[in-house]
Amino acid sequence: MFSTISSSLLALGTLTSLVSSLVIPGITPPSQSQPDPLLSIYGPLPVTATINSTFAVVPISLSEARERIPSQYGILTAAYQALLPGWPSDMYPLIVTIGLEHDIHGFLIDIPDFTSFRISYPFVDLLNDNHTSFLYSPFEFMNVSPVGVLGLDVYGVSTFLATNNPPSDPYAYISASHSPAPGEVFSNWNSLALGETNFPTASMKLTPSGTTDIPWNFVRNVTNQPFTGNGLICDNQIRIFNTSLTAAPYDPVPVTGTVYLNSILSDQKVNTNNAKGWLFAAAFLENNFIPCGLLQGYSGTGSGDSQ
Ligand SMILES: *[C@@H]1O[C@H](CO)[C@@H](O)[C@H](O)[C@H]1NC(C)=O
Ligand SMILES: *[C@@H]1O[C@H](CO)[C@@H](O)[C@H](O)[C@H]1NC(C)=O
Numbered sequence: 264m265f266s267t268i269s270s271s272l273l274a275l276g277t278l279t280s281l282v283s284s285l286v287i288p289g290i291t292p293p294s295q296s297q298p299d300p301l302l303s304i305y306g307p308l309p310v311t312a313t314i315n316s317t318f319a320v321v322p323i324s325l326s327e328a329r330e331r332i333p334s335q336y337g338i339l340t341a342a343y344q345a346l347l348p349g350w351p352s353d354m355y356p357l358i359v360t361i362g363l364e365h366d367i368h369g370f371l372i373d374i375p376d377f378t379s380f381r382i383s384y385p386f387v388d389l390l391n392d393n394h395t396s397f398l399y400s401p402f403e404f405m406n407v408s409p410v411g412v413l414g415l416d417v418y419g420v421s422t423f424l425a426t427n428n429p430p431s432d433p434y435a436y437i438s439a440s441h442s443p444a445p446g447e448v449f450s451n452w453n454s455l456a457l458g459e460t461n462f463p464t465a466s467m468k469l470t471p472s473g474t475t476d477i478p479w480n481f482v483r484n485v486t487n488q489p490f491t492g493n494g495l496i497c498d499n500q501i502r503i504f505n506t507s508l509t510a511a512p513y514d515p516v517p518v519t520g521t522v523y524l525n526s527i528l529s530d531q532k533v534n535t536n537n538a539k540g541w542l543f544a545a546a547f548l549e550n551n552f553i554p555c556g557l558l559q560g561y562s563g564t565g566s567g568d569s570q
């Protein structure tokens with residue numbers, strides 16, 4: 264196991280140092296997000312970063328989920344029902360996330376910030392062991408990042424370049440002078456493949472809701488499931504919630520709102536005004552390019568990322 268992982272890391276190291284010798288455009292203006300708190304703990308070799316994120320749960324029927332998730336994989340319904348008290352037994356929590364990865368370090372290099380808009384199916388029984396939960400992530404938009412796009416290809420996540428607005432700090436509250444809806448956060452995405460139009464190909468618009476029936480433990484659990492788009496190679500991104508990024512004055516905020524995705528993949532569209540979720544930031548430590556089978560039984564690494 265170790266040699267497979269370290270040779271993958273070496274391969275990516277070579278790839279990323281080739282890429283980093285080119286001029287990689289970063290996002291302008293630079294993000295105001297807080298620096299990666301893990302750099303001083305783990306050093307510059309493992310991949311660590313800040314992720315500043317929106318996490319939206321879109322309820323769909325279990326039969327629709329069954330059509331969207333490849334039929335060879337089971338769905339661990341008992342696992343999500345345990346984490347979502349009161350959740351209707353015929354519904355499934357589809358997840359849409361927007362994540363700004365900021366101050367990214369790894370392989371001794373500094374990787375430019377990037378943002379992605381990703382659709383994911385949690386609690387997928389990829390190994391058919393009726394136990395280990397994976398995030399099946401077939402599709403995403405990403406703003407300019409050659410490193411990110413090359414990396415995601417290996418996981419089989421269909422990744423399309425897009426522009427996003429606002430570009431660098433997607434979750435700032437809209438001020439009264441800029442919108443008739445102050446207090447909202449929004450993110451609009453325009454696919455470069457489909458051609459820029461006045462209409463976003465994907466968007467999220469969220470308002471703080473005060474309370475929510477999506478427990479914080481559900482967010483922690485889902486974001487710590489290894490993700491893959493091809494069922495073969497997984498990304499084990501360990502979201503760590505016990506750093507200064509996830510504490511006052513940056514406490515997670517429950518939100519509700521709309522999610523729209525006009526995906527290039529015809530079976531991966533979303534259009535709802537009934538999304539519920541959270542805005543939050545966290546730190547992460549990432550093990551890239553792991554054969555998914557090696558993650559059988561994975562249940563986190565400690566109190567900062569799992570129960
Ligand atoms: C996350 O981003 C928002 C604006 O986009 C910013 O207000 C907030 O401070 C950021 N949080 C952290 C912990 O960096
Ligand atoms: C799978 O696990 C669930 C919940 O733990 C259990 O109810 C079910 O019987 C199991 N299915 C099989 C085929 O073992």
Ligand SMILES: *[C@@H]1O[C@H](CO)[C@@H](O)[C@H](O)[C@H]1NC(C)=O
Pocket residue numbers: 342343345346396483484487488561562563568569570
């Ligand atoms: C997520 O929840 C499931 C079901 O309770 C549990 O088996 C698994 O270990 C949890 N994973 C993490 C990373 O906490």
Ligand SMILES: *[C@@H]1O[C@H](CO)[C@@H](O)[C@H](O)[C@H]1NC(C)=O
Pocket residue numbers: 503504505564565566567568569
């Ligand atoms: C923070 O979380 C990490 C990862 O789960 C864990 O190893 C560490 O012990 C935690 N630190 C504290 C102070 O709880």
